[in-house]
Amino acid sequence: MKVILFGASGMVGQGVLRECLRSNEVGSVLSVVRRAGRQQHPKLREIVHGDFADFFEIEGELTGYDACFFCLGVSSLGMKERDYRWVTYEFALAAAGTLARLNPGMTFVYVSGAGTDSTGRGTTMWARVKGQTENAIFELPFKAAYAFRPAYIQPLDGIVPRTAWLRALYAVVAPLYPVWKALFPNYVTTTEQVGRAMIHVARDGAPGRVLENRDISAMGG
Numbered sequence: 001m002k003v004i005l006f007g008a009s010g011m012v013g014q015g016v017l018r019e020c021l022r023s024n025e026v027g028s029v030l031s032v033v034r035r036a037g038r039q040q041h042p043k044l045r046e047i048v049h050g051d052f053a054d055f056f057e058i059e060g061e062l063t064g065y066d067a068c069f070f071c072l073g074v075s076s077l078g079m080k081e082r083d084y085r086w087v088t089y090e091f092a093l094a095a096a097g098t099l100a101r102l103n104p105g106m107t108f109v110y111v112s113g114a115g116t117d118s119t120g121r122g123t124t125m126w127a128r129v130k131g132q133t134e135n136a137i138f139e140l141p142f143k144a145a146y147a148f149r150p151a152y153i154q155p156l157d158g159i160v161p162r163t164a165w166l167r168a169l170y171a172v173v174a175p176l177y178p179v180w181k182a183l184f185p186n187y188v189t190t191t192e193q194v195g196r197a198m199i200h201v202a203r204d205g206a207p208g209r210v211l212e213n214r215d216i217s218a219m220g221g
Protein backbone atom coordinates (compact mmCIF):
# COMPACT_ATOMS: atom_id res chain seq x y z
CA MET A 1 0.00 0.00 0.00
CA LYS A 2 1.24 3.53 -0.86
CA VAL A 3 0.34 6.11 1.78
CA ILE A 4 0.27 9.92 1.93
CA LEU A 5 0.58 11.33 5.44
CA PHE A 6 -0.25 14.81 6.70
CA GLY A 7 0.83 15.96 10.17
CA ALA A 8 3.80 13.58 10.48
CA SER A 9 5.57 15.95 12.88
CA GLY A 10 2.67 15.95 15.36
CA MET A 11 1.92 13.52 18.16
CA VAL A 12 -0.69 11.53 16.27
CA GLY A 13 1.19 11.75 12.97
CA GLN A 14 4.48 10.56 14.50
CA GLY A 15 2.71 7.48 15.81
CA VAL A 16 1.02 6.81 12.49
CA LEU A 17 4.29 7.27 10.60
CA ARG A 18 6.06 4.87 12.96
CA GLU A 19 3.44 2.16 12.42
CA CYS A 20 3.50 2.69 8.64
CA LEU A 21 7.29 2.32 8.53
CA ARG A 22 7.08 -0.85 10.66
CA SER A 23 4.24 -2.42 8.70
CA ASN A 24 4.73 -4.89 5.89
CA GLU A 25 1.38 -3.69 4.50
CA VAL A 26 2.82 -0.25 3.73
CA GLY A 27 5.34 -0.07 0.89
CA SER A 28 5.99 3.67 0.94
CA VAL A 29 4.98 6.86 2.73
CA LEU A 30 4.89 10.35 1.25
CA SER A 31 4.85 12.87 4.07
CA VAL A 32 3.62 16.39 3.25
CA VAL A 33 4.99 18.87 5.79
CA ARG A 34 5.58 22.59 6.11
CA ARG A 35 9.06 22.13 7.64
CA ALA A 36 11.63 19.45 6.77
CA GLY A 37 11.84 16.68 9.36
CA ARG A 38 14.96 14.85 10.51
CA GLN A 39 13.77 11.28 10.04
CA GLN A 40 15.21 9.23 7.21
CA HIS A 41 13.94 5.82 6.14
CA PRO A 42 14.02 3.90 2.85
CA LYS A 43 10.18 3.86 2.77
CA LEU A 44 9.80 7.57 3.56
CA ARG A 45 9.79 10.54 1.19
CA GLU A 46 9.01 14.05 2.31
CA ILE A 47 7.61 17.04 0.44
CA VAL A 48 7.99 20.44 2.08
CA HIS A 49 5.02 22.53 1.04
CA GLY A 50 4.17 26.10 1.98
CA ASP A 51 0.45 26.52 1.35
CA PHE A 52 -1.82 23.90 2.89
CA ALA A 53 -4.89 25.56 1.40
CA ASP A 54 -3.68 24.89 -2.15
CA PHE A 55 -1.82 21.83 -3.43
CA PHE A 56 -1.81 22.74 -7.13
CA GLU A 57 1.98 23.21 -7.18
CA ILE A 58 2.66 19.64 -6.01
CA GLU A 59 -0.25 17.83 -7.72
CA GLY A 60 2.16 15.93 -9.93
CA GLU A 61 3.59 14.25 -6.81
CA LEU A 62 0.23 13.22 -5.37
CA THR A 63 -1.02 10.56 -7.78
CA GLY A 64 -0.88 6.77 -7.53
CA TYR A 65 -1.63 6.48 -3.80
CA ASP A 66 -3.90 3.98 -2.02
CA ALA A 67 -4.48 5.78 1.27
CA CYS A 68 -4.17 9.14 2.96
CA PHE A 69 -3.85 9.48 6.74
CA PHE A 70 -4.71 13.07 7.61
CA CYS A 71 -3.32 13.76 11.11
CA LEU A 72 -2.75 17.51 10.72
CA GLY A 73 -4.75 19.58 13.17
CA VAL A 74 -4.69 22.10 15.98
CA SER A 75 -6.28 22.48 19.38
CA SER A 76 -9.11 25.02 19.36
CA LEU A 77 -8.01 26.38 22.74
CA GLY A 78 -7.82 30.17 22.54
CA MET A 79 -8.59 30.21 18.81
CA LYS A 80 -11.26 32.22 17.05
CA GLU A 81 -13.63 30.12 14.93
CA ARG A 82 -12.38 31.67 11.69
CA ASP A 83 -8.75 30.72 12.43
CA TYR A 84 -9.62 27.24 13.74
CA ARG A 85 -11.77 26.60 10.70
CA TRP A 86 -8.99 27.71 8.37
CA VAL A 87 -6.60 24.98 9.61
CA THR A 88 -9.23 22.36 10.42
CA TYR A 89 -11.72 22.59 7.56
CA GLU A 90 -9.95 24.46 4.75
CA PHE A 91 -6.65 22.56 4.98
CA ALA A 92 -8.33 19.16 5.24
CA LEU A 93 -10.70 19.87 2.34
CA ALA A 94 -7.95 21.33 0.16
CA ALA A 95 -5.94 18.14 0.62
CA ALA A 96 -8.91 15.77 0.40
CA GLY A 97 -10.44 17.50 -2.64
CA THR A 98 -7.14 17.33 -4.52
CA LEU A 99 -6.48 13.72 -3.56
CA ALA A 100 -10.01 12.51 -4.40
CA ARG A 101 -9.64 13.97 -7.88
CA LEU A 102 -6.18 12.48 -8.42
CA ASN A 103 -6.73 9.11 -6.67
CA PRO A 104 -10.33 7.86 -7.02
CA GLY A 105 -9.28 4.48 -5.61
CA MET A 106 -7.99 6.06 -2.40
CA THR A 107 -9.11 5.48 1.19
CA PHE A 108 -8.97 8.73 3.18
CA VAL A 109 -8.73 8.68 6.97
CA TYR A 110 -9.36 11.95 8.81
CA VAL A 111 -8.50 12.42 12.49
CA SER A 112 -11.21 14.42 14.24
CA GLY A 113 -11.89 13.70 17.92
CA ALA A 114 -14.28 12.24 20.48
CA GLY A 115 -17.35 14.45 20.82
CA THR A 116 -17.32 15.68 17.22
CA ASP A 117 -20.76 16.99 16.27
CA SER A 118 -22.02 15.21 13.15
CA THR A 119 -24.86 17.72 12.73
CA GLY A 120 -22.27 20.46 12.17
CA ARG A 121 -24.70 22.86 13.84
CA GLY A 122 -24.15 22.47 17.60
CA THR A 123 -22.99 25.11 20.05
CA THR A 124 -19.47 23.80 20.72
CA MET A 125 -17.24 25.51 18.17
CA TRP A 126 -14.53 22.85 17.71
CA ALA A 127 -17.04 19.98 17.56
CA ARG A 128 -19.16 21.81 14.99
CA VAL A 129 -16.18 22.59 12.74
CA LYS A 130 -14.80 19.05 13.00
CA GLY A 131 -18.29 17.69 12.20
CA GLN A 132 -18.56 19.92 9.13
CA THR A 133 -15.10 18.77 8.07
CA GLU A 134 -16.00 15.09 8.43
CA ASN A 135 -19.25 15.58 6.50
CA ALA A 136 -17.58 17.44 3.63
CA ILE A 137 -14.91 14.72 3.34
CA PHE A 138 -17.63 12.02 3.25
CA GLU A 139 -19.13 13.77 0.20
CA LEU A 140 -15.95 13.40 -1.86
CA PRO A 141 -15.58 10.60 -4.42
CA PHE A 142 -13.03 8.49 -2.54
CA LYS A 143 -13.18 4.71 -2.63
CA ALA A 144 -13.81 5.07 1.11
CA ALA A 145 -13.46 7.76 3.78
CA TYR A 146 -13.34 7.36 7.55
CA ALA A 147 -13.30 9.69 10.52
CA PHE A 148 -11.27 8.64 13.56
CA ARG A 149 -12.55 10.09 16.82
CA PRO A 150 -9.98 9.30 19.50
CA ALA A 151 -10.48 10.61 23.03
CA TYR A 152 -7.28 10.51 25.15
CA ILE A 153 -4.27 9.26 23.17
CA GLN A 154 -1.30 7.94 25.14
CA PRO A 155 1.91 8.73 23.27
CA LEU A 156 4.26 5.72 23.16
CA ASP A 157 7.78 5.10 21.81
CA GLY A 158 9.16 8.45 22.98
CA ILE A 159 6.61 10.46 20.99
CA VAL A 160 5.71 13.89 22.36
CA PRO A 161 3.09 16.45 21.27
CA ARG A 162 4.24 19.22 18.95
CA THR A 163 2.46 21.98 20.86
CA ALA A 164 4.28 23.29 23.96
CA TRP A 165 1.29 23.47 26.32
CA LEU A 166 0.20 19.96 25.31
CA ARG A 167 3.73 18.71 26.02
CA ALA A 168 3.49 20.20 29.51
CA LEU A 169 0.05 18.66 30.03
CA TYR A 170 1.15 15.23 28.87
CA ALA A 171 4.20 15.34 31.15
CA VAL A 172 1.71 15.36 34.03
CA VAL A 173 -1.06 13.05 32.75
CA ALA A 174 0.87 10.47 30.70
CA PRO A 175 2.53 8.73 33.69
CA LEU A 176 -0.98 8.05 35.01
CA TYR A 177 -1.93 6.11 31.87
CA PRO A 178 -2.58 2.81 33.71
CA VAL A 179 -5.08 4.65 35.93
CA TRP A 180 -6.90 6.26 32.96
CA LYS A 181 -6.97 2.92 31.19
CA ALA A 182 -8.44 1.13 34.20
CA LEU A 183 -11.04 3.84 34.91
CA PHE A 184 -12.02 4.81 31.34
CA PRO A 185 -11.10 1.93 29.00
CA ASN A 186 -13.39 3.21 26.22
CA TYR A 187 -11.86 6.68 26.25
CA VAL A 188 -8.16 5.81 26.11
CA THR A 189 -6.09 4.69 23.16
CA THR A 190 -2.42 4.90 22.12
CA THR A 191 -0.44 6.30 19.22
CA GLU A 192 0.37 2.70 18.21
CA GLN A 193 -3.30 1.66 18.17
CA VAL A 194 -4.26 4.72 16.12
CA GLY A 195 -1.56 3.96 13.55
CA ARG A 196 -2.38 0.27 13.32
CA ALA A 197 -6.10 0.95 13.06
CA MET A 198 -5.51 3.34 10.16
CA ILE A 199 -3.54 0.72 8.25
CA HIS A 200 -6.25 -1.82 9.06
CA VAL A 201 -9.14 0.30 7.70
CA ALA A 202 -7.13 1.29 4.63
CA ARG A 203 -6.62 -2.40 3.87
CA ASP A 204 -9.90 -3.99 4.96
CA GLY A 205 -12.38 -1.15 5.51
CA ALA A 206 -14.60 -0.83 8.59
CA PRO A 207 -18.29 -1.45 9.35
CA GLY A 208 -19.02 2.30 9.68
CA ARG A 209 -17.33 5.45 8.47
CA VAL A 210 -17.00 6.97 11.96
CA LEU A 211 -14.64 5.13 14.32
CA GLU A 212 -15.03 6.08 17.95
CA ASN A 213 -12.24 5.62 20.49
CA ARG A 214 -13.23 2.06 21.42
CA ASP A 215 -13.39 1.05 17.72
CA ILE A 216 -9.89 2.45 17.16
CA SER A 217 -8.49 0.58 20.16
CA ALA A 218 -10.16 -2.66 19.11
CA MET A 219 -8.99 -2.37 15.52
CA GLY A 220 -5.50 -1.26 16.58
CA GLY A 221 -5.06 -4.40 18.67
Ligand SMILES: NC(=O)c1ccc[n+]([C@@H]2O[C@H](COP(=O)([O-])OP(=O)(O)OC[C@H]3O[C@@H](n4cnc5c(N)ncnc54)[C@H](OP(=O)(O)O)[C@@H]3O)[C@@H](O)[C@H]2O)c1
Binds near residue numbers: 035072111152153
Ligand atom coordinates in the same frame (compact mmCIF):
# COMPACT_ATOMS: atom_id res chain seq x y z
N1 LIG B 1 -3.50 14.40 20.98
C1 LIG B 1 -4.67 13.86 21.28
O1 LIG B 1 -4.83 13.25 22.36
C2 LIG B 1 -5.82 13.95 20.31
C3 LIG B 1 -7.05 13.39 20.68
C4 LIG B 1 -8.11 13.47 19.80
C5 LIG B 1 -7.95 14.08 18.58
N2 LIG B 1 -6.74 14.64 18.24
C6 LIG B 1 -6.64 15.30 16.92
O2 LIG B 1 -5.53 14.80 16.22
C7 LIG B 1 -5.00 15.82 15.36
C8 LIG B 1 -3.51 15.92 15.59
O3 LIG B 1 -3.28 16.23 16.95
P1 LIG B 1 -1.83 16.10 17.61
O4 LIG B 1 -2.04 15.83 19.04
O5 LIG B 1 -0.97 15.21 16.79
O6 LIG B 1 -1.32 17.62 17.45
P2 LIG B 1 0.18 18.16 17.43
O7 LIG B 1 1.12 17.26 18.14
O8 LIG B 1 0.09 19.60 17.88
O9 LIG B 1 0.55 18.13 15.86
C9 LIG B 1 -0.14 18.93 14.94
C10 LIG B 1 0.30 18.60 13.52
O10 LIG B 1 -0.43 19.46 12.62
C11 LIG B 1 0.50 20.27 11.90
N3 LIG B 1 -0.01 21.63 11.75
C12 LIG B 1 -0.63 22.37 12.70
N4 LIG B 1 -0.91 23.60 12.21
C13 LIG B 1 -0.45 23.63 10.92
C14 LIG B 1 -0.45 24.61 9.90
N5 LIG B 1 -0.95 25.85 10.09
N6 LIG B 1 0.10 24.29 8.71
C15 LIG B 1 0.64 23.06 8.48
N7 LIG B 1 0.67 22.08 9.43
C16 LIG B 1 0.14 22.37 10.63
C17 LIG B 1 1.77 20.29 12.74
O11 LIG B 1 2.86 20.62 11.90
P3 LIG B 1 4.13 21.48 12.46
O12 LIG B 1 5.02 20.47 13.11
O13 LIG B 1 4.73 22.06 11.24
O14 LIG B 1 3.61 22.49 13.43
C18 LIG B 1 1.79 18.87 13.29
O15 LIG B 1 2.28 17.99 12.31
C19 LIG B 1 -5.78 17.10 15.68
O16 LIG B 1 -6.79 17.29 14.72
C20 LIG B 1 -6.41 16.80 17.04
O17 LIG B 1 -7.64 17.48 17.23
C21 LIG B 1 -5.68 14.58 19.08
